[in-house]
Amino acid sequence: MNNNFLQPFLHKGKALFLAYDHGFEHGPKDLTGKSIDPEYILDLAVKGGYTGIILQKGIAEKYYTDTKYQKTIPLILKINGKTNIPQTADPYSSINCSVDYAKRLGAKAVGYTIYLGSKHEEKMFYDFGKIQEQAHKLKMASIAWIYPRGSAVEDEFSPEMTVYAARVGLELGADMIKIKYCGSEETFKKAVQAAGKTKIILSGGPEVEDEEILKTIESVIKAGAIGIAVGRNIFQDQNPLAITEKIKGVVFD
Amino acid sequence: MNNNFLQPFLHKGKALFLAYDHGFEHGPKDLTGKSIDPEYILDLAVKGGYTGIILQKGIAEKYYTDTKYQKTIPLILKINGKTNIPQTADPYSSINCSVDYAKRLGAKAVGYTIYLGSKHEEKMFYDFGKIQEQAHKLKMASIAWIYPRGSAVEDEFSPEMTVYAARVGLELGADMIKIKYCGSEETFKKAVQAAGKTKIILSGGPEVEDEEILKTIESVIKAGAIGIAVGRNIFQDQNPLAITEKIKGVVFD
Amino acid sequence: MNNNFLQPFLHKGKALFLAYDHGFEHGPKDLTGKSIDPEYILDLAVKGGYTGIILQKGIAEKYYTDTKYQKTIPLILKINGKTNIPQTADPYSSINCSVDYAKRLGAKAVGYTIYLGSKHEEKMFYDFGKIQEQAHKLKMASIAWIYPRGSAVEDEFSPEMTVYAARVGLELGADMIKIKYCGSEETFKKAVQAAGKTKIILSGGPEVEDEEILKTIESVIKAGAIGIAVGRNIFQDQNPLAITEKIKGVVFD
């Protein structure tokens, strides 16, 4: 079973993903300027040399499937999602795309968010269990976004929670996990260690100064992460390709 | 996958739908005069040159399927619904017709209401995910009614909520969405932009003065919407065909 | 799809059903005298010239299926039910017999109760949606008992609620609905109108004076209902066949 389903997404063993599900998770207010247009983003992903693009079903189906993009950049289909409107201390994010449909749309991986520590974590472990198995049967990678969140989670960004998230990713059989930064290379290294053969990429987060994000990326790469999924730091930037190049310098070299 | 499932519903690239599910959603009190009779409405839809008729399962099965209407006006089968009787701040509307059955009844599209921001939005995203996939497999369009509603939604008609609704329609893979007016051409244009390749039609709403509805339609068409679904403004009007003609002047010309 | 699944149940276009699910819904205390015995009731139904008998699964399977009764009176299998023991303001009644099994037992129609306006109405709309489709696939009629009930329902017998119930029956695709009297021929006529091609029968209710029930039946028949389902007014009567004859006089003549 040691098939490397991540292979299509790697360049020099590293991954640089452009995430573009903010319109669902945060609302279009995040999609400033041209970034409201999926084609702009897909062009950006290709031009920037990203090794994967993260889309929800609708954008994949209407802008990616059977287009030139399908041949030039591999797709991670994010198959669950929620809005930020309901006020729920213990979140759950439901599936809106089947793994089979993701395959039909040309995806080579599926992504699923788990809110670790939520009162509803049991539903997400169950969902991901089925997703992971179906993905592997279809020879696709399963990627888990694992974010500690819930009424019992005091600090979502604590090293303890981050390392726990990394380990749960491994135990559940994710091929790759997307987790948040926990403050230092040293603590992040423990997450990498806990994740074992499950690969880690950094979740980019809200836009910050170029220097800050580059420093963070450098830190996680040194710690053993294999890449990053960026979004707002790119398409909210005045010069997305320039910041992309800087990031590539850190990730791939 | 770029099949245009909406084609049967378009005239000059525009859509003019007659909606007739008020008997379920609001009760028969909305169905004044002859409008209580589905045949009257179907005749009106044909005579008026509507490009689609929106019905619940029962009315479709008894008045549309295998009748002359099936040949003259395409059907959008509304497959979920609820009454206005239970007092629930966070609504959910359950499925009462399968996509397969809608196909058997002659529908070329299915419609499903999502209450965006409801505590139960997760169930509706899940439902719509399955509906959308099944509809596309059967070569039918999937149309989402997306209405912000719930204890966390302060203003259902705010531009922010409307633009969010439009985007979620795209992300979920709806071919078309039916949303409400948010006050101006300028703000509605942002919704059109956010929806991208997902087409937008205006949800007509309660009866208002002819001038007001025509002005609103003009505004959304200018903003890039491709049409409108009307109901009460037509069949509660003293002269439904006359107001229909006026609307067609705005929509198609 | 214009198959008339109700045909087996009609005499001169009218329906007279003997309902016998009180042992489940209200407890055996309703089944006074000989009426505790299903064979007595089945004999009564045949002798009385009823056009249909309403039974729950168990009584059908043990007293009707493969007996002489199966050849002499058509069966409506009531496939959901609840007791009156739990105190719930917003009722739900669960399915205890599949449509396929009802078919095996010889039923030509299935019956299902919807408590309109209950907080759980969504579950009943969903259940009935599946039942209706399966029934039609098996060439059986789907009959909905639609009773307004729930914490948000102020008056279960108001004309407004009754007309709403009738309309929902049509919208959901019921072939026939069983509803309660709302006080006058005039108001009941509105329910008939709202139900369109969905046929209406009166729900008989608790035992009252002969004159009263006959007057009510006359009123609903004039209003356009096609019949009545009686139970307690028959088998709690001293002379069930005599009152049956009187009812037939009103219904069929």
Place this chain on the structure above:
Amino acid sequence: MNNNFLQPFLHKGKALFLAYDHGFEHGPKDLTGKSIDPEYILDLAVKGGYTGIILQKGIAEKYYTDTKYQKTIPLILKINGKTNIPQTADPYSSINCSVDYAKRLGAKAVGYTIYLGSKHEEKMFYDFGKIQEQAHKLKMASIAWIYPRGSAVEDEFSPEMTVYAARVGLELGADMIKIKYCGSEETFKKAVQAAGKTKIILSGGPEVEDEEILKTIESVIKAGAIGIAVGRNIFQDQNPLAITEKIKGVVFD
């Protein structure tokens, strides 16, 4: 459909079952002395001339299936169960064995407990509905334990509740029901009458004086019950075979 699935369990038209699910329902404290050992119980059932043995899945699979017992005493597989640990006013008992698996284990009937009047009765009616149909398809009897219990049940042993339980057993299509004593032959006779062609056996209950249990059995047999399921009154007795003989004297003669 008049197959008599109960035939394997009857001797002179009567039934005498040894129930042995107390280890699940009450905990092993009920299983005094040698009765902790399933083989002791199975031997006792055979020696005592019981007409059926009631076991949960695990004990059936490990002590009954493919053993000498399978040829000498027919099995009722109890397919749901709960412990007495959680404090719930409105109980529900979940299924832990499929009907198909019960068949594989050699059972000729399945047993299922319904807590009548519990807020969760709807789930049990639904479960039993599916169980009953599957059992009959596999030519097995369906037996319902029907016990009034819940926050709305004032007196679990009242004649009114007992008669209601009996009737619900018939309406749901149980071939046999196991109910509790309601105080007198006269009142129990009403339960027998309400159950019609559904056979009734008495639920033995906690250990009491020999005279008392014998008197109760005599009372229910006179009332028309066809037997009894005993457990604690047998295996907590100093001389199980002696009390068995006395019971047989009452049941079979």
Place this chain on the structure above:
Amino acid sequence: MNNNFLQPFLHKGKALFLAYDHGFEHGPKDLTGKSIDPEYILDLAVKGGYTGIILQKGIAEKYYTDTKYQKTIPLILKINGKTNIPQTADPYSSINCSVDYAKRLGAKAVGYTIYLGSKHEEKMFYDFGKIQEQAHKLKMASIAWIYPRGSAVEDEFSPEMTVYAARVGLELGADMIKIKYCGSEETFKKAVQAAGKTKIILSGGPEVEDEEILKTIESVIKAGAIGIAVGRNIFQDQNPLAITEKIKGVVFD
């Protein structure tokens, strides 16, 4: 049906399992030193002569399946799990791996945790019911971790609860159960007796002094348990192989 699915896991009729799901259940903080690395643990299991290794899906798939380990030590795939983050008095642990997938991964048994007495015990009985049947169909053993826990459980380690847990394991059809120590050989013997043909292994628990764990193991083996599942007492020990040898001395000799 008397297939001995436990055979692959026994040495001289005894079992010594190395459990390694702490990263999921407690977080990586339990995995001190080299024990964070699954290969280290797998090597340890082989070198130590363990008769089985307990892993969650992800670690099995990435470190065990199709490796040398698959040939040298049999796998128990733990198919449910939860974190210790949400504060829930009445726990439930959801399934994250199907029995079929466990088979594909090379497992010869599946493990499932039941929190006996939890308000959600009904869900776990239901889950385990399906798991057990599917495991046996695939010729795999079903092993239940049975831990009394919930708002109604006063003392999780009381002899009464422990004996109850053991019995429920038998009644549910587990081939083996993993339970906790209840204080003495005498009381544990009652658990062994209650479990009958269902085999018992001790759940090792948190790290204690070598002498203490050895004494406890000796006690349960004398009581009739067939082994122990150890974890923290091994990999948190300074010399895991040395303590392993001592344990083997107690278990196998």
